Amino acid sequence: MVDHELNELRREFLDEARGKVEEMDTTLTGLETAEIVERLAYLAHQLKGSGGSYGYQSISEDAAEIEKAAETLPATNGTHAAISQKIREHVGNLKAEIDRATAELA
Secondary structure, three states: OOHHHHHHHHHHHHHHHHHHHHHHHHHHHHOOOHHHHHHHHHHHHHHHHHHHHOOOHHHHHHHHHHHHHHHHHHHHOOOOHHHHHHHHHHHHHHHHHHHHHHHHHO
């Protein structure tokens, strides 16, 4: 594959990733419901797999941490402030990494 074709695929991935991270960000206020926690874990799982495929290991790693944290939330019985903060930090990391990677492709 020619570099410009790969870069175009990366741009598409980053655009989709940005949308997923924005959705993750909006779900952070509703982590008390099982459906929202499941959605957060699902989005993180998608980014975890595809991030590494496109060469964005840090996106994959932060997404893996979000997925792992989301999976522990149901066991906290509502006392999840530290886990929620950890998720927020990783969501912030994802935003920064997507912005950095997008700028590099410009």
